[in-house]
Amino acid sequence: MKLVELFCGCGGFSLGAHKAGFEVAAAYDVDPILTHSYRLNFPRTKLVLRDVAPLTGAEIEADVGEKPFGIFGGPPCQGFSDIGKRDKGDPRRQLLRHFFRIVSEVEPTFFVMENVRGLAYQDARPVLDDALGLVSDRYDILDPIIWDAAQFGAATRRNRMFVIGVLKDRKAPITRQDVEAFKRKPATVKQAIADLMGAREAEESETLPGFDRWRIHRRGLPSDYAMQLRAPDNIFTGHRPTAHTEVVVARFAKVKPGKTEPIGRHPRLKQTGQCPTLRAGTGSDKGSFQSVRPIHPTEHRVITVREAARLQGFPDAHVFHPTIWHSFRMIGNSVSPFMSEAIFRAIRARLEKVTSDADEPGEHEPPLEAMDQFPQAAE
Numbered sequence: 001m002k003l004v005e006l007f008c009g010c011g012g013f014s015l016g017a018h019k020a021g022f023e024v025a026a027a028y029d030v031d032p033i034l035t036h037s038y039r040l041n042f043p044r045t046k047l048v049l050r051d052v053a054p055l056t057g058a059e060i061e062a063d064v065g066e067k068p069f070g071i072f073g074g075p076p077c078q079g080f081s082d083i084g085k086r087d088k089g090d091p092r093r094q095l096l097r098h099f100f101r102i103v104s105e106v107e108p109t110f111f112v113m114e115n116v117r118g119l120a121y122q123d124a125r126p127v128l129d130d131a132l133g134l135v136s137d138r139y140d141i142l143d144p145i146i147w148d149a150a151q152f153g154a155a156t157r158r159n160r161m162f163v164i165g166v167l168k169d170r171k172a173p174i175t176r177q178d179v180e181a182f183k184r185k186p187a188t189v190k191q192a193i194a195d196l197m198g199a200r201e202a203e204e205s206e207t208l209p210g211f212d213r214w215r216i217h218r219r220g221l222p223s224d225y226a227m228q229l230r231a232p233d234n235i236f237t238g239h240r241p242t243a244h245t246e247v248v249v250a251r252f253a254k255v256k257p258g259k260t261e262p263i264g265r266h267p268r269l270k271q272t273g274q275c276p277t278l279r280a281g282t283g284s285d286k287g288s289f290q291s292v293r294p295i296h297p298t299e300h301r302v303i304t305v306r307e308a309a310r311l312q313g314f315p316d317a318h319v320f321h322p323t324i325w326h327s328f329r330m331i332g333n334s335v336s337p338f339m340s341e342a343i344f345r346a347i348r349a350r351l352e353k354v355t356s357d358a359d360e361p362g363e364h365e366p367p368l369e370a371m372d373q374f375p376q377a378a379e
Contacts, residue, residue, distance in 0.1 A: 002026075002064055004108075006052050006073030006099055009034045010320060010330035011041050012312070013072060013114065016340025018042075020348055025064045028052055033326055034333060037319045040208075053098050057105025068106060070347075074114035074160075074335060075099050100131040107138065109170060110347055113163045114335055120144045120161055132163070139165035140173035149336035153184035154313045155192035155225065156275040158336055162343065172354040174347060182342035189297055190271040191223035192310045195230075197299075199239055210322035214239040214306070229315045236316035238305030238327055242293075252300040261295065266302065268295040275311040280332030291332055305331070313338040 002025035005014050009031070014024045026046045029035045038047050046063055061067055075095040096115070103111045119128055132141065142164040149158040164174045195218045202213040216234040221227070244252070248264075255261045257270040267276055279291035293302035303311075305320060305327040313336045320327035 001069050002066065003070040003072060004028075004060055004064060004068040004106075006055075006071065006102065007075055007095070008038060008047070008073070009333050010036075011038050011318075012314065012334030012337050013074065013340045014042060014045065015314070015318070015337035016335070016342070017072065017344045019337065019341045020344035022070070022344060022348070025068065026060065028055060028060075033321070034330055036321045036326065036330075041318050052095060052102070055098070055102060057102055060102065060106060068108045070110045070112070071103050071106060071108045072112040072114075073099060096127060097131040097134070100134045103165075104134045104138075107167070109351070110164070110166045110174075111135075111139070112343060112347070114340075115161050117146045117159050117161050120146065128163075135165060138168060140168050141165040142174045142176065145176055145179075147179070147339065149313065149339045150186035150274050151180075151183050152336070152338045152342040153187060153225070154274075154311070154336045154338040155187040155189055156278060156311045156313075156336065158277045158312075158339075160335065160339065164343070164347070166347070166350070170351065170354060172350045174350055178350050179343055179346040182345055184338075186274055187223070187225040188272050189269045189275055189311065191225045192275075193226075193303075193307045194218075194271075195222040195226045196236075196239065196304075196307060196310065199236075202235060208237065208319060211237045211319060212240045213237050226310070229310060229313075231316040236306050237319050238309065238324075239307075240324070241304055242302050242324065244301055249300045252295050255295060257297050265292050266295050267292075269297040269303070271297045275308075278308055278312060278328070278332045280329045291328060293328065312336050 001023060003017055003022050005024055005027040008014060008027035008029045011027070014027060017024050024042065024045045026048060027038065027042070028048045028050060030049065030051045032049055035047060035049065048063060099113055118124060128144065144161050144163050146159050146161045149156055149160070166172050166174055195216060198218050199214040199216050202215045205211070205213055214236055216230070216236070222230065251261060251263065252266070255266070255268040257268050258273065260267045269275055275294055295301070296303050296307070305324055306316070308328060308331050309318065309320070312331055312334065314331070320330045
């Protein structure tokens with residue numbers, strides 16, 4: 001029941017797979033910054049830092065030690081994003097085809113591909129259709145569907161496109177209804193981050209050098225949303241606030257919840273609403289542009305890394321990067337763990353149902369074993 005993730009980044013997609021009961025045996029990415037803490041968060045997963053373009057199915061099977069049960073990942077989206085240049089000459093667009101080439105070579109039981117909604121637009125759809133042509137004869141494919149992370153309980157609005165395929169001989173095609181059966185009421189900003197207010201800085205950990213550490217001190221029970229994300233010891237990282245000038249603080253103070261600050265275009269979060277999509281910004285190779293960060297709903301500052309992580313659905317035990325800039329890049333590039341968990345639970349439920357309905361498991365339909373163990377994240 002081992003899975004493989006391509007373009008893993010900081011592991012939001014992997015978190016959902018683990019929480020749904022799967023084991024992510026190997027993960028691949030070329031970026032050493034965006035994967036900085038992957039091994040800390042997933043010590044049992046083999047992280048391979050390399051370009052996916054020349055990667056072969058045979059190499060993946062050698063890394064895993066067997067044929068993977070599933071392959072998932074989000075090829076770089078910058079070439080398809082509706083807020084970018086949508087440059088047809090962007091070489092990163094070719095990585096979409098390499099994702100499906102690898103699926104074709106490995107032939108796992110299922111695959112999940114995530115990307116921006118712009119990939120479904122008329123000028124980009126031929127690129128997707130061409131890539132899907134590599135696997136369409138062997139897989140039952142759920143055509144591109146756009147879901148919002150808030151539909152699955154996250155405290156942020158984040159539209160993402162998914163394509164899901166299951167081998168035809170499993171006779172278990174995934175439907176839209178399978179996934180949407182796991183929909184949940186969206187959390188609010190207040191439910192996600194209110195209990196972090198008043199946190200006190202803790203001593204630095206020898207196992208996490210360079211990371212600022214904090215302890216929750218707020219009295220009273222947190223929301224159900226916050227409770228499921230809290231670490232057992234109430235310790236978390238990445239909460240150092242940005243030091244703004246007095247001029248900026250005064251500017252932020254004038255912005256009402258739900259409105260946008262006119263100069264820097266910072267939206268102010270509304271306690272009873274959801275956070276707008278958190279953007280990634282760019283690395284040093286693309287100009288080091290920082291994304292616009294939302295303003296805290298009651299304090300006159302932009303949100304911290306941990307507040308952004310809470311809004312996106314990351315547990316407090318998940319660590320990112322010692323710097324604020326790279327941490328926000330990680331979160332902005334990630335799949336909400338709430339969203340990915342729903343998708344993997346839907347796939348698992350469908351495959352288990354088909355297996356239980358079968359009179360006798362066939363050669364290509366091994367019984368699904370219990371998969372309830374969730375690997376611990378870094379302390």
